[in-house]
């Protein structure tokens with residue numbers, strides 16, 4: 001097979017080849033980024049451990065669990081510790097600057113989440129002071145919160161009767177060792193919220209939205225989940241107990257169909273580039289009809305001629321794909337920074353890059369195979385006829 | 389009939405018919421044609437446009453098959469070969485200079501001439517040496533690195549002839565090798581084919597419109613509407 005013809009024919013039309021390679025590179029880059037977005041949405045699910053269970057109302061995540069459940073859950077054999085968690089739903093300065101706030105049982109919560117590292121300030125203060133809070137690294141950086149600052153949060157679900165914002169003192173800033181949560185959330189003591197409601201200083205629904213259970217070592221989470229569900233079978237509030245992974249998965253599906261949406265865009269990008277490359281290759285096939293006829297007349301086999309055409313498609317796409325993949329890999333730290341809070345754990349995994357390689361090769365094979373199949377069947381005598 | 393001549397017969401066609409159907413109508417391009425060429429002959433095939441000259445040459449070169457009749461070339465019955473066998477046969481036995489289009493534009497003269505050698509068990513340096521020798525024979529050693537676009541029409545045809553002889557075939561087929569050339573270039577191309585015939589003993593078949601060119605052949609035959617014209621049946 002005259003292999004040099006593959007390269008020579010591609011460089012013959014420098015501009016066309018450059019444009020095709022360029023659009024391929026951009027498409028492959030985009031596909032890698034889109035794929036990484038979908039993967040990052042699943043990060044919370046992937047990094048979950050099975051020694052944490054989450055108890056929520058069987059009716060809805062927005063129905064609170066009674067305070068009395070905490071004691072009953074602690075009594076279940078195999079349960080190591082229990083932490084309440086309440087969605088606060090307030091905002092800082094204006095509703096558009098969104099980050100989540102949760103009231104939690106500080107010691108129990110941090111105890112079952114060793115992934116949280118307090119990198120600045122004092123863990124001790126958070127555990128002991130009533131209005132202390134810890135803030136995720138990204139939110140702290142975004143608003144310039146420092147240890148010792150007071151963060152005013154305007155309540156929506158929970159409102160103070162004096163009309164003032166709630167105030168939390170920054171006891172520490174946390175970072176995550178793995179993406180089990182995100183680095184944007186503020187956690188404050190649940191007790192502060194509960195006391196404010198009980199004393200009448202604030203209004204809002206009592207109880208806690210969910211209760212986290214940390215299991216003792218070697219306990220089967222499925223059995224405990226079933227036992228807990230059975231415990232409250234007859235009320236007052238039926239519950240649904242899930243593993244952390246299942247719990248996080250329901251949020252991924254709650255942000256609606258972002259994975260589906262992103263995948264659809266990716267499919268569109270893929271289809272567009274495939275058609276563009278096929279078009280280029282069909283054009284090349286027509287231009288080289290005569291040349292391929294000459295090769296056949298000289299005695300080259302049908303498959304050798306097939307290979308020359310196929311090779312052009314493959315080489316085109318391998319180069320374009322490699323550029324796109326390189327770009328995706330080089331730029332992914334910057335993209336992760338830009339996306340920040342929306343997609344924690346954005347990462348260009350080697351699996352994504354491998355898939356992109358396979359995809360580029362696939363586009364190359366397909367786009368090359370179309371003109372190659374036609375040239376394989378071409379007869380030299382037909383290739384030489386004028387106007388053919 | 390002539391199949392048992394004393395000298396070796398290189399080309400022997402018997403009752404060859406080739407027809408195309410166009411819009412339901414059957415057009416007979418070659419009509420029960422007989423043709424024989426002895427080894428070392430230089431034959432010119434003449435005839436008006438559309439008389440079937442290229443079709444005939446394609447049959448002899450193993451690029452096409454007849455509907456009826458037998459095509460025996462260089463000891464092989466071509467009608468019995470499969471397409472891959474025909475391709476291999478072509479690579480080893482004929483050198484063809486096509487009508488009009490010949491060279492691959494993205495390859496240099498040297499690379500164009502080397503192409504047929506890729507099908508032979510030769511090393512890279514052997515291929516180079518053979519191709520350089522062939523280019524020297526056609527007087528274009530100094531144009532080896534030129535692309536076809538950088539050559540004149542006559543030079544292109546001479547490169548095509550170099551490519552036709554590089555694998556040392558017994559038979560050279562040339563379809564209007566002087567078609568678009570001026571007198572001087574045409575003469576040099578015809579002289580080259582004559583030399584290949586006389587000095588290297590190649591059997592040469594030339595299709596041409598040009599009576600002067602035909603006159604330089606040892607024998608010329610005339611095709612008209614797929615049949616031999618009075619003077620010229622090929623044996």
Ligand SMILES: Nc1ncnc2c1ncn2[C@@H]1O[C@H](COP(=O)(O)OP(=O)(O)OP(=O)(O)O)[C@@H](O)[C@H]1O
Nearest residue numbers: 408410417435436437438439440441442443444487
């Ligand atoms: N593939 C084909 N399909 C239909 N008709 C064809 C085909 N190839 C050749 N013909 C017809 O066969 C006839 C002979 O063609 P051929 O090319 O052999 O002529 P020619 O003598 O070489 O003419 P020219 O001097 O113009 O090259 C023409 O009428 C042509 O239209």
Ligand SMILES: [Mg+2]
Nearest residue numbers: 441442443487
């Ligand atoms: Mg012709």
